Amino acid sequence: MRTGVDKPNDTSGTIAPGEVLLAVEHVVLSFGGVKAIRDVSFDIRKGEVRAIIGPNGAGKTSMLNVINGFYHPQTGTITYKGDPRQRMRPYIAATQGIARTFQNVALFKGMSTLDNIMAGRTLKMSNSLFSQAFYWGSALKQEIEHREVVEKIIDFLEIQAIRKTPVGKLPYGLQKRVELGRALATEPELLLLDEPMAGMNLEEKQDMSRFIIDINQQLGTTMALIEHDMGVVMDLSDRVAVLEYGQLIADGTPDEVQKNQRVIDAYLGVSH
Amino acid sequence: MLYRENGQYKTSYAADAAIFPIRQDKIAIGLLLLFAFAGVPLLAIMGAGPFGHDYIFKALLIPFLILALAAIGLNILVGYCGQISLGAGAFMAVGAYSAYNFALRIPELPLVISILLGGGVAALVGIVFGIPSLRIKGLYLAVATLAAQFFFDWLFLRVKWFTNYTPSGSVNSPNLEFFGRALESPTERYLLTLSFVTVLALLAKNLTRSMVGRQWMAIRDMDIAAEIIGIRPLYAKLTAFAISSFIVGVAGALWAFVHLGSWEPLTFNIDRSFQLLFMVIIGGLGSIMGSFLGAAFILILPIMLDQLPRALGLHVSVETVSHLVSIITGTLICYLLIVEPRGFARLWGLVKEKMRLWPYPY
Amino acid sequence: MASLGNFIEVLSGGLLAGVLYSLVALGFVLIFKASGVFNFAQGSMVLLAGLALVRSLDFLLANSMPFAVAVVSALLFASLVMAFTAWVMERFVLGPLVNQDSLILFMSTIGATFIIEGAAQLAFGSDVYPLKLYPTDAWFALQSLFPGGVLVNKLDVWGGLIAAFLVAGLAIFFQRTKTGRALRAVADDHAAAQSVGIPISWIWFVVWLVAGLVALVAATVWGTKLGVQFSITFLALKALPVLIIGGLTSVPGAIVGGLIVGAGEKLAEAYLGPLIGGGIEYWFAFVLALAVLLVRPQGVFGERIIERI
Numbered sequence: 001m002r003t004g005v006d007k008p009n010d011t012s013g014t015i016a017p018g019e020v021l022l023a024v025e026h027v028v029l030s031f032g033g034v035k036a037i038r039d040v041s042f043d044i045r046k047g048e049v050r051a052i053i054g055p056n057g058a059g060k061t062s063m064l065n066v067i068n069g070f071y072h073p074q075t076g077t078i079t080y081k082g083d084p085r086q087r088m089r090p091y092i093a094a095t096q097g098i099a100r101t102f103q104n105v106a107l108f109k110g111m112s113t114l115d116n117i118m119a120g121r122t123l124k125m126s127n128s129l130f131s132q133a134f135y136w137g138s139a140l141k142q143e144i145e146h147r148e149v150v151e152k153i154i155d156f157l158e159i160q161a162i163r164k165t166p167v168g169k170l171p172y173g174l175q176k177r178v179e180l181g182r183a184l185a186t187e188p189e190l191l192l193l194d195e196p197m198a199g200m201n202l203e204e205k206q207d208m209s210r211f212i213i214d215i216n217q218q219l220g221t222t223m224a225l226i227e228h229d230m231g232v233v234m235d236l237s238d239r240v241a242v243l244e245y246g247q248l249i250a251d252g253t254p255d256e257v258q259k260n261q262r263v264i265d266a267y268l269g270v271s272h
Numbered sequence: 273m274l275y276r277e278n279g280q281y282k283t284s285y286a287a288d289a290a291i292f293p294i295r296q297d298k299i300a301i302g303l304l305l306l307f308a309f310a311g312v313p314l315l316a317i318m319g320a321g322p323f324g325h326d327y328i329f330k331a332l333l334i335p336f337l338i339l340a341l342a343a344i345g346l347n348i349l350v351g352y353c354g355q356i357s358l359g360a361g362a363f364m365a366v367g368a369y370s371a372y373n374f375a376l377r378i379p380e381l382p383l384v385i386s387i388l389l390g391g392g393v394a395a396l397v398g399i400v401f402g403i404p405s406l407r408i409k410g411l412y413l414a415v416a417t418l419a420a421q422f423f424f425d426w427l428f429l430r431v432k433w434f435t436n437y438t439p440s441g442s443v444n445s446p447n448l449e450f451f452g453r454a455l456e457s458p459t460e461r462y463l464l465t466l467s468f469v470t471v472l473a474l475l476a477k478n479l480t481r482s483m484v485g486r487q488w489m490a491i492r493d494m495d496i497a498a499e500i501i502g503i504r505p506l507y508a509k510l511t512a513f514a515i516s517s518f519i520v521g522v523a524g525a526l527w528a529f530v531h532l533g534s535w536e537p538l539t540f541n542i543d544r545s546f547q548l549l550f551m552v553i554i555g556g557l558g559s560i561m562g563s564f565l566g567a568a569f570i571l572i573l574p575i576m577l578d579q580l581p582r583a584l585g586l587h588v589s590v591e592t593v594s595h596l597v598s599i600i601t602g603t604l605i606c607y608l609l610i611v612e613p614r615g616f617a618r619l620w621g622l623v624k625e626k627m628r629l630w631p632y633p634y
Numbered sequence: 635m636a637s638l639g640n641f642i643e644v645l646s647g648g649l650l651a652g653v654l655y656s657l658v659a660l661g662f663v664l665i666f667k668a669s670g671v672f673n674f675a676q677g678s679m680v681l682l683a684g685l686a687l688v689r690s691l692d693f694l695l696a697n698s699m700p701f702a703v704a705v706v707s708a709l710l711f712a713s714l715v716m717a718f719t720a721w722v723m724e725r726f727v728l729g730p731l732v733n734q735d736s737l738i739l740f741m742s743t744i745g746a747t748f749i750i751e752g753a754a755q756l757a758f759g760s761d762v763y764p765l766k767l768y769p770t771d772a773w774f775a776l777q778s779l780f781p782g783g784v785l786v787n788k789l790d791v792w793g794g795l796i797a798a799f800l801v802a803g804l805a806i807f808f809q810r811t812k813t814g815r816a817l818r819a820v821a822d823d824h825a826a827a828q829s830v831g832i833p834i835s836w837i838w839f840v841v842w843l844v845a846g847l848v849a850l851v852a853a854t855v856w857g858t859k860l861g862v863q864f865s866i867t868f869l870a871l872k873a874l875p876v877l878i879i880g881g882l883t884s885v886p887g888a889i890v891g892g893l894i895v896g897a898g899e900k901l902a903e904a905y906l907g908p909l910i911g912g913g914i915e916y917w918f919a920f921v922l923a924l925a926v927l928l929v930r931p932q933g934v935f936g937e938r939i940i941e942r943i
Binding site: 411418597598599604606613 | 672726727730731734736737738740741742744745746747748749750751752753755756760871874875877878882910911912913914916917920921923924927928931932
């Protein structure tokens with residue numbers, strides 16, 4: 001199903017599918033005395049679905065927060081589109097095509113589904129306060145243009161029935177879908193998903209998996225997802241990175257990782 | 273049965289996004305505007321009913337319109353953008369005194385321009401006092417806005433330049449003129465106020481349903497998440513302060529020029545700020561219509577509490593009335609916060625939903 | 635030497651006036667520390683306590699009760715009024731709003747402020763009622779160092795002593811007692827506290843009662859200084875900058891904040907005032923608080939709020 005959203009433009013112009021889109025090297029992140037991430041390095045290649053897994057408290061969400069710019073690592077480099085930097089900032093990440101969903105659904109609860117996803121079009125819209133105040137000219141034209149784009153996303157995610165509902169009233173599973181819609185509205189090159197399947201039943205998981213596959217294959221969006229459901233991870237991802245206690249303990253294809261003894265031990269709770 | 277949307281399909285996004293998408297609403301608002309602009313003045317000329325007396329204009333309609341406008345301004349800041357302000361009164365003062373000084377020192381300026389310029393100065397001041405909101409949030413911001421309130425109370429009292437060195441500290445508004453024609457009758461003043469309020473309310477409503485309005489609400493609901501979709505808190509908050517202060521400033525100028533005629537700084541003190549905040553909370557945070565409902569309620573309550581006992585033959589002192597107003601307003605606020613935080617506007621929405629279903633219960 | 639003496643006079647007057655603000659601020663801190671609620675109504679509680687006290691005292695004295703007995707009875711009556719208020723607040727306002735956003739709770743205390751102000755004046759009257767519970771005469775201190783001595787008001791000194799006593803008592807209460815610990819748990823997270831069996835309704839009633847009693851103490855000092863009247867609520871607003879500077883959760887911070895605000899105000903009025911026109915006291919505390927917030931958004935002693943998604 002085509003969504004009608006154009007394939008994202010490569011502003012860097014030099015990252016081809018298969019090449020490294022984002023790399024983190026020797027990242028160390030601590031909060032006071034607690035080391036959340038200890039010297040982790042891995043990369044994400046353009047066009048792939050990268051899973052980040054590990055037991056609770058492994059530092060997976062912190063890793064996404066570092067990529068996003070919410071947390072600033074004490075040491076380490078983040079290289080995005082060939083541009084190395086010490087720290088990312090949320091706004092820069094947004095302008096450069098990184099989008100994100102959250103474990104605890106960070107939607108704007110007072111707004112409707114439609115408004116939430118429209119909010120995702122912020123960076124694509126530009127018109128003066130003046131024309132917005134009169135709701136004419138370029139403001140009106142852009143509202144309609146972007147509404148069309150958002151409606152395609154709504155169709156794709158099959159949330160037409162709830163488009164005017166305030167998201168605070170939606171069940172958790174639908175909220176996650178709306179959040180995905182909002183992330184898609186930014187036309188990202190790299191989409192970070194934090195436990196997209198959490199709290200969903202089997203049908204919802206199937207729907208979400210379908211969306212993830214479609215987004216990756218039809219839009220070419222690179223994705224990194226944190227997920228606990230092993231079935232999903234094995235089926236959807238191209239490569240898997242495994243974290244435990246802030247350290248990277250395995251990195252490879254799903255098959256390789258599945259057979260890795262250290263990974264098995266980590267999940268079964270065998271102490272090192 | 274009357275209030276059904278069946279058969280009203282929208283065939284374009286523009287139609288769907290209209291301010292009053294339901295046909296019955298469109299008709300209702302059209303009739304209301306017709307009555308307000310044409311019907312009321314006609315009735316006044318004919319001397320019919322309450323419209324024959326000045327009282328309804330001077331004591332009810334004009335203050336209602338101006339306070340509703342100020343409430344719209346405050347609602348943009350508090351209800352849509354989530355920045356608490358306890359200093360709205362100060363911004364009314366800035367608008368009033370700026371407009372006064374423009375009109376005084378540049379007599380060639382048309383009245384409407386002076387008032388708008390007053391709003392403009394208030395907007396600039398609003399931006400300055402909005403800068404702290406980038407770092408300060410919630411309750412702390414509320415206290416910071418009190419700094420604005422008390423500072424301007426003092427400024428307009430002590431720095432005599434603003435009041436043109438009048439010995440008493442109170443000033444008179446310039447003559448109200450519109451395109452050379454003096455506006456003397458209450459009806460004419462009412463029409464001037466109505467025009468200002470209608471236009472500004474429409475502009476405000478448009479802003480709230482545009483990109484900038486969504487940015488405001490995003491900042492209100494979750495400002496951290498807003499950044500990841502590319503919303504800049506700086507832009508969103510400062511535009512909210514600017515637009516809000518502009519509207520409140522214009523309301524202040526109108527209050528001084530059209531409603532009071534002559535005024536002193538105390539009319540814009542902290543009691544006024546609380547009054548506006550109550551209008552916004554009671555009427556409904558984040559609702560333009562709510563601002564009108566809240567203003568109507570707060571304005572009518574003391575009048576009702578004054579007239580009702582008299583009608584029943586009881587004598588109630590002015591002080592008692594003011595204490596009762598306090599108690600009732602406070603109780604209503606607590607009640608609404610518990611039962612319906614979205615205020616009268618939401619209650620009105622519930623009434624409309626019932627009307628849709630009537631005569632069925634659900 | 636004379637101007638140094640003058641400076642010390644202004645400074646000490648300011649410090650002691652600041653202690654008065656602290657007395658009100660302590661009530662805020664108490665409630666915030668124990669329930670996470672910013673009680674805008676604290677100032678109106680001071681008014682209510684003061685009115686209840688002074689009117690019952692006048693009534694009893696008019697009926698020829700001996701002074702000491704009348705004072706004690708009046709204090710008891712006022713305490714009962716505050717207990718009743720605490721019960722009403724918990725039952726009808728805070729209880730129903732227990733799991734709401736702190737902003738909603740804050741606005742409900744604004745609503746409560748107006749209810750309390752209206753009800754207090756309706757019940758007890760809205761004139762100015764003089765109160766004399768402490769010595770109010772002047773005292774010329776440090777006469778050996780400064781000719782004529784430094785003018786200090788005995789009432790202010792009493793205020794300082796009472797404040798010190800209250801701070802010590804409250805600090806011990808929070809740190810050492812089981813109830814104090816429970817209060818801190820409630821302040822952190824209502825739902826979690828409830829889930830471990832802490833009886834929130836009772837806790838909140840206790841907290842508001844204690845805050846009410848602190849308000850009563852503040853009312854005795856303020857009432858003696860200015861007479862019990864409506865404008866006390868306006869002065870109580872000054873406690874807000876005190877809280878900003880001292881931090882919302884710090885009992886000693888409330889004192890330090892009060893001292894800074896009190897001294898700052900009086901010194902600014904004395905030395906800056908003549909330059910810009912006088913009346914600076916009106917807004918100085920608030921602008922000072924604003925300046926502090928720009929540098930430290932959580933106040934001088936406050937805890938940093940870390941927001942996580």
